[in-house]
Amino acid sequence: MKDFRQRELVERARLVIPNGMYGHESVASLPAGFPQFFSRADGASIWDADGNKFVDLMCAYGPNLLGYGNAGVEWAAERQRALGDTSTGPSEIMVKLAEDFVAMIDHADWAMFCKNGTDATSMAMVTARAYRGRRKILLARGAYHGAAPWNTPGLAGIVAEDRAHVIYFDYNDLNSLADAIRGHEGDIAGIFATPFRHEAFANQTEPSLEYAQGVRRVCDELDALLVVDEVRAGFRLSRDCTWSLLGVRPDLSCWGKVLGNGYPISALLGAEKARIAAGSIYATGSFWFSAVPMAAAVETLRQVRETDYLERLTDMALRFRAGVAVQAATYGFGVMQTGPAQMTQILFEDDADLRRGFHWVREALEGGLYLHPWHNMFFCSAMTEADLEVSLTATDRAFAALKAVGGKLPAQDNAAILTRIARMAKSAA
Amino acid sequence: MKDFRQRELVERARLVIPNGMYGHESVASLPAGFPQFFSRADGASIWDADGNKFVDLMCAYGPNLLGYGNAGVEWAAERQRALGDTSTGPSEIMVKLAEDFVAMIDHADWAMFCKNGTDATSMAMVTARAYRGRRKILLARGAYHGAAPWNTPGLAGIVAEDRAHVIYFDYNDLNSLADAIRGHEGDIAGIFATPFRHEAFANQTEPSLEYAQGVRRVCDELDALLVVDEVRAGFRLSRDCTWSLLGVRPDLSCWGKVLGNGYPISALLGAEKARIAAGSIYATGSFWFSAVPMAAAVETLRQVRETDYLERLTDMALRFRAGVAVQAATYGFGVMQTGPAQMTQILFEDDADLRRGFHWVREALEGGLYLHPWHNMFFCSAMTEADLEVSLTATDRAFAALKAVGGKLPAQDNAAILTRIARMAKSAA
Numbered sequence: 074m075k076d077f078r079q080r081e082l083v084e085r086a087r088l089v090i091p092n093g094m095y096g097h098e099s100v101a102s103l104p105a106g107f108p109q110f111f112s113r114a115d116g117a118s119i120w121d122a123d124g125n126k127f128v129d130l131m132c133a134y135g136p137n138l139l140g141y142g143n144a145g146v147e148w149a150a151e152r153q154r155a156l157g158d159t160s161t162g163p164s165e166i167m168v169k170l171a172e173d174f175v176a177m178i179d180h181a182d183w184a185m186f187c188k189n190g191t192d193a194t195s196m197a198m199v200t201a202r203a204y205r206g207r208r209k210i211l212l213a214r215g216a217y218h219g220a221a222p223w224n225t226p227g228l229a230g231i232v233a234e235d236r237a238h239v240i241y242f243d244y245n246d247l248n249s250l251a252d253a254i255r256g257h258e259g260d261i262a263g264i265f266a267t268p269f270r271h272e273a274f275a276n277q278t279e280p281s282l283e284y285a286q287g288v289r290r291v292c293d294e295l296d297a298l299l300v301v302d303e304v305r306a307g308f309r310l311s312r313d314c315t316w317s318l319l320g321v322r323p324d325l326s327c328w329g330k331v332l333g334n335g336y337p338i339s340a341l342l343g344a345e346k347a348r349i350a351a352g353s354i355y356a357t358g359s360f361w362f363s364a365v366p367m368a369a370a371v372e373t374l375r376q377v378r379e380t381d382y383l384e385r386l387t388d389m390a391l392r393f394r395a396g397v398a399v400q401a402a403t404y405g406f407g408v409m410q411t412g413p414a415q416m417t418q419i420l421f422e423d424d425a426d427l428r429r430g431f432h433w434v435r436e437a438l439e440g441g442l443y444l445h446p447w448h449n450m451f452f453c454s455a456m457t458e459a460d461l462e463v464s465l466t467a468t469d470r471a472f473a474a475l476k477a478v479g480g481k482l483p484a485q486d487n488a489a490i491l492t493r494i495a496r497m498a499k500s501a502a
Numbered sequence: 503m504k505d506f507r508q509r510e511l512v513e514r515a516r517l518v519i520p521n522g523m524y525g526h527e528s529v530a531s532l533p534a535g536f537p538q539f540f541s542r543a544d545g546a547s548i549w550d551a552d553g554n555k556f557v558d559l560m561c562a563y564g565p566n567l568l569g570y571g572n573a574g575v576e577w578a579a580e581r582q583r584a585l586g587d588t589s590t591g592p593s594e595i596m597v598k599l600a601e602d603f604v605a606m607i608d609h610a611d612w613a614m615f616c617k618n619g620t621d622a623t624s625m626a627m628v629t630a631r632a633y634r635g636r637r638k639i640l641l642a643r644g645a646y647h648g649a650a651p652w653n654t655p656g657l658a659g660i661v662a663e664d665r666a667h668v669i670y671f672d673y674n675d676l677n678s679l680a681d682a683i684r685g686h687e688g689d690i691a692g693i694f695a696t697p698f699r700h701e702a703f704a705n706q707t708e709p710s711l712e713y714a715q716g717v718r719r720v721c722d723e724l725d726a727l728l729v730v731d732e733v734r735a736g737f738r739l740s741r742d743c744t745w746s747l748l749g750v751r752p753d754l755s756c757w758g759k760v761l762g763n764g765y766p767i768s769a770l771l772g773a774e775k776a777r778i779a780a781g782s783i784y785a786t787g788s789f790w791f792s793a794v795p796m797a798a799a800v801e802t803l804r805q806v807r808e809t810d811y812l813e814r815l816t817d818m819a820l821r822f823r824a825g826v827a828v829q830a831a832t833y834g835f836g837v838m839q840t841g842p843a844q845m846t847q848i849l850f851e852d853d854a855d856l857r858r859g860f861h862w863v864r865e866a867l868e869g870g871l872y873l874h875p876w877h878n879m880f881f882c883s884a885m886t887e888a889d890l891e892v893s894l895t896a897t898d899r900a901f902a903a904l905k906a907v908g909g910k911l912p913a914q915d916n917a918a919i920l921t922r923i924a925r926m927a928k929s930a931a
Contacts, residue, residue, distance in 0.1 A: 082597050089600040089612050091777050096786030098591050110594045114586030122594050131590040136788060141586060157543030157570060159764035161560040161872060162527050165539045165551050168511050171518040183520055188617040188766060189787040199651065203659030220786050221650065222628065227784020230632030234663040304788075330788050335588035337617060337766050337789035348520050355656020357525030357649050358618040359565060359733075359759050360766035443590060 114141035127443040132451035135330035140455025153368035164364035180322035181342035190304035190329035191219030201263025204350040213244035268315030277412025336369035382454035390414035440467030504552040543570035556872040561880035564759035569884025582797035593793035609751035610771035619733035619758035620648030630692025633779040642673035697744030706841025765798035811883035819843035869896030
């Protein structure tokens with residue numbers, strides 16, 4: 074795989090960006106050889122800086138729902154761009170977007186738009202506190218809800234007071250939730266839930282019906298707000314809030330990533346009972362009212378409502394999962410494919426230091442497939458039969474390569490990643 | 503002024519958005535009749551939903567530096583869009599942007615990009631705490647540094663612990679700064695400064711040379727980081743960090759608004775000594791690595807370096823200020839024009855309830871000029887001679903109207919705004 078340009082960019086980046094890169098798209102925690110910089114994206118594919126092409130099962134860590142460069146979304150954005158984008162007031166398209174979104178999401182009576190997923194979760198947190206003037210926020214241990222001081226998984230520069238009123242409990246465990254609440258009954262502002270348990274480095278788990286409905290009941294009893302954080306899972310499992318599949322209506326839901334199919338926009342949706350609280354908080358940003366991402370979102374929502382994007386991406390996801398399962402069995406590897414197929418997590422059994430996983434995804438990359446060794450992946454509706462064939466050919470090649478090295482799997486330079494696993498395990502304790 | 507469409511949009515918005523609108527672009531605190539929703543922006547002008555056209559002295563509250571729809575910026579964005587935007591990794595253009603930006607800003611050795619101004623100020627705050635493992639953050643009383651729990655001017659849903667380690671002092675007052683530090687010398691993480699004092703509802707003031715250099719000296723003595731928050735003032739007073747005009751190099755600077763001339767991107771820049779701390783914090787967002795805003799930023803920075811945009815917008819700003827001063831004297835009004843002309847604040851003397859100011863800007867709006875009655879304004883380099891003439895004709899008309907009503911100025915429905923003034927005054931106390 075050519076990497077001349079990549080190596081030059083990495084050297085230059087090291088000089089002008091701390092650690093050469095930061096955040097979730099840094100490859101510091103990926104196997105050596107994963108490209109850091111890219112040159113192109115189209116449909117379900119990405120090209121790195123040297124022109125190497127990959128079918129992309131990360132979909133920009135979520136935003137790519139309908140395909141990179143989706144014609145309808147690009148056309149809607151282009152049409153709005155000719156009129157205006159960031160201006161002294163919002164465009165009238167903001168009203169249409171709020172109307173369309175609220176009409177689609179059963180629990181929602183109003184909408185507020187922002188930029189980052191973290192904006193939406195932080196607004197939900199502040200709204201929950203404003204609702205009854207209470208303080209305690211309940212988060213499932215290990216769940217990712219953003220990168221602000223109150224919820225970031227990284228602890229550098231964070232002070233104890235940032236989490237003074239955050240209480241952790243175990244996902245899918247109503248007893249743990251009850252223990253977390255005990256003694257704070259009159260001070261519970263809100264309980265956060267991800268649609269399913271989509272932690273990094275771990276098998277994913279679906280919530281039980283009893284759990285989801287139990288959390289709803291607890292919130293009702295306490296007059297606290299139930300917040301479902303759809304930022305990562307939104308519209309990949311349902312055309313409504315994901316917990317609508319379980320018959321549970323949250324009071325607030327947080328959306329981002331897919332909302333503009335890659336255009337920067339996120340949102341907080343809420344039920345009538347939370348409207349006054351949401352209207353009381355101070356929430357704003359320089360680009361929150363820009364019209365182009367809103368036009369992209371109106372069209373993305375239209376395609377969500379009116380096309381079979383969900384059935385198509387689900388079909389591809391299930392066929393990929395089935396194919397990998399057959400290959401793993403054929404080559405004799407224990408592979409755990411967990412979570413919904415549309416957002417699959419793939420981990421190897423007996424692979425605590427991710428040695429097998431790293432080798433496997435590295436070989437798949439050589440075969441033209443971009444997989445992630447410890448984060449859930451994402452399918453988009455632009456994946457073609459040819460893309461699926463490339464993908465399964467690449468995974469087959471990777472299993473074969475893994476089998477070829479047998480017990481002699483070379484030690485990977487996993488120091489950074491292992492440190493991170495240890496830190497995550499510790500912070501989750 | 504036609505407002506049929508406006509009224510329909512406002513009614514619809516009220517149903518699906520808390521209070522019908524939120525954040526800094528809500529017109530709830532502006533005079534009745536200010537349009538909430540817009541349909542178009544071009545050059546230095548905006549059109550409301552009914553097609554009423556205004557010369558826009560708010561410039562999207564800052565982002566519009568080179569003109570709405572600036573041809574060079576749009577072309578750069580379009581070219582990048584054809585390649586890709588939000589993807590599974592950053593584009594190589596991220597490296598070029600970091601290189602170009604660092605080369606332009608004297609104090610900067612590295613750059614990190616984000617979306618909101620609040621992202622940049624929050625990253626600066628966390629970086630300052632990570633730098634020596636300290637906790638105290640010093641903010642000037644009344645200064646706006648963003649909308650996160652640690653710095654938002656609104657207090658709904660905010661808990662005491664959010665500001666447990668924030669200490670306030672008076673801008674331009676080294677004694678006040680010394681008092682704020684006393685007893686915390688070993689725990690000072692960072693001191694924030696705006697380039698000048700640009701508070702809402704108040705006359706603006708420039709920092710004294712003694713003050714700016716004194717803050718730098720205090721930071722050096724304490725080994726704390728000096729953060730200059732350029733989000734609002736960046737590139738309107740200088741092509742470098744604004745305090746370079748005073749010979750002061752900060753350790754960190756925060757940028758946003760103008761960086762992509764309206765495309766959503768913000769940044770934290772830093773000196774070498776802060777690189778490790780910045781590299782240690784957890785900072786990320788779904789759209790922080792999108793390539794199109796970075797391409798827009800590369801071209802915006804090029805125009806900042808290579809064109810006379812600054813001289814042109816400064817010339818227009820000075821001529822507008824001079825014109826308004828002559829008109830005010832002619833009509834016999836005491837008008838305070840404060841702060842740099844490029845970011846002028848205009849308040850009437852003896853106008854505590856903003857009655858005159860509200861009437862004046864309302865009349866100017868009827869004349870085709872969009873002014874703000876209590877927030878600093880912004881000039882862009884796309885303003886033409888014709889725009890300036892429209893502007894000064896509108897202000898002349900507004901002064902004439904104000905004079906015509908004489909002492910019989912009607913009571914305005916200023917309840918919301920007066921409540922807000924009272925709250926700001928209280929929170930500043």
